Amino acid sequence: MVTIRITNDGIRIENENQTKKVRNKGKSLLQLPKNYSIIDIETTGLSPEWNDILEVSSIRIRNNEVVDKFSRLLKPDDFNEVDPYIEKLTGISTNMILESGGEPKEVLGDFLTFVGSDTIVGHNVNFDINFLYDNIKLQFQKEFTNDFVDTYRLSKYYAFPTIKKQSLINLSQLFDLGTTTFHRSLSDSFTTFEIYNKILSELGDDWVPPRKKRHQISHKASDVVGDPEKIDIYNPFYNANVVFTGKLTQFTRTNAQKLIANIGGNPQDGVNKSTNYLVSGVQDSKVINGDYSSKQIKAMKLKQQGQDINIIDENIFIEMLAEHLED
Template identity: 30%
Template structure:
């Protein structure tokens, strides 16, 4: 659990500043679950340049609560939380100073989004909150006011969690928050899980990830893990101490993240799942008469494939479907091996390529359309799918036929500008597995939005 906050102060000498405004958002890693926003009477004058910067003046604070009146609420909302702030050393120091004046020792673990941003989003022009979020396309209103800056930090931190491929943020938080073993441990873990699409990480007590999974209903899937009686499930049940999860909204994003996370982290109980299994592929060749033929065969990584399939039955099912959809000749798709015209010609679904009633040029246009629609070789495009909430969408970036990574956006200008798009994308590795996942998912989900991108 995180307490993401921002504090405005009077300015002045070091450790003599007073708080003028505070905003705290309690964030469970997925959504805000509580919040506290208040002006504070600092009982000392505000420096003129600070008043000009924030718009908060002495008159506004005359009737505001003093710090001791809001201290209890601050303790409550940050209890058992990691304090997160942009330049956390400043905000945390101010809080500790104010509590110290009340004779209270305030201690929390803290994370700084400046430091995290430098690590996870390198090469930015500036890491000041305003310039950083503007460069990432994150909306920011009420700059230099606690609520506006805290809300922007929430959105920035959410992006950082997504970009944290090594899961160092989550692992550190798990290590901090690990509690002693309790009765009904597994039941409590299930109760805390969301009914949502995403990936989940099972941790040992020291934070080590022992299993990674993906599900359209994380709560239901965990329940299956913890009620199964097979040997692997029983071992997991004994070792797991906590479960963290990442909601993706999109099943495709979950599949891609699961594949990469398993390869990256090599969890103890994912050994059999580190490689996606597909052994059939669709190939093309041009015959002596100039017609493009399609052929299903075992995957050969030395050859260029159009797309891949999990098994031969799936491949045959799709080649039959595409033959009808694109009015192709069954002889040139390997379905009909007879000597005369194909069966589809007799029912007017083939235009006679098999008996030279259609030219190779006319026929090949439709074959090329099929290939274009089912292979992203050399293409620049984005795939848009569901986001983690109703106001958000996910985006998958493909450049020159190479999968570049995933991201989430709220505003269209974030994906219409290629530089901002690259900034919000979490880079991921392109390999045959992810190519198979994307192609397989897009051909099964025809309503998915696939948009070519122009870099001009």
């Protein structure tokens, strides 16, 4: 059972279930570095615990200029085939993986050498970081601890808060970036770089985030009632439409919906064109032979069409809350 406490020091998530995976990741930063590496990955599914990385890319930035790039396909251990939905979304086929996919340990080792100790930048970067963390720990028994910056967060809450749809596709179209390929990791990395530069121009080199204003509330999740007036607007789920699917392990469905309401979000029963987050129970994120839920299938189709919808599992949902509140 999870207890949510909202105090003067922020929201505290107390997990009484000790089986939850703990990732000792780097810090989520609200900064605008000039030297960094942008990353993006493509995967076989939604959960870093159950699914694999198919492609990883990075571009190295020095003094706001691209100086190098890295992009590789991976052939996961026990690989069989690329799920049809993933192939349709990314364009990565089974033959591409069989012909060009490298061994995960080799590719991830080269990736670690490429990024070094750089601050990582990405769009909805929590998804990428968690996949990389789990796979790097599996292959090398070491933790991926680079600090990271999320362009989605910077754009939505600070630089361009009036833009309703903050997906890479929509931002690329709004800013007339001319991007023609999406859901391939190298192309998405370059699109993220262009969006980062738009954010940098809007906020300025000397930007610092405003101080958060918090008020004291203390509740267990089962007692939470919606009170967005008492929550700062910069939490990742503020004013977001959130749907839960599958069996949750840390919350009941009702309590999860109450939590979203209490931090200023809007819980929804079903996925539609206004949905911003689909949160899947961890076990339900283990996709086998294309066995997605109807909500997951609909969300993936909407994402392919450019909707600003993020598909995450329950653990990432909790970590996103915790990372925001540690800032």
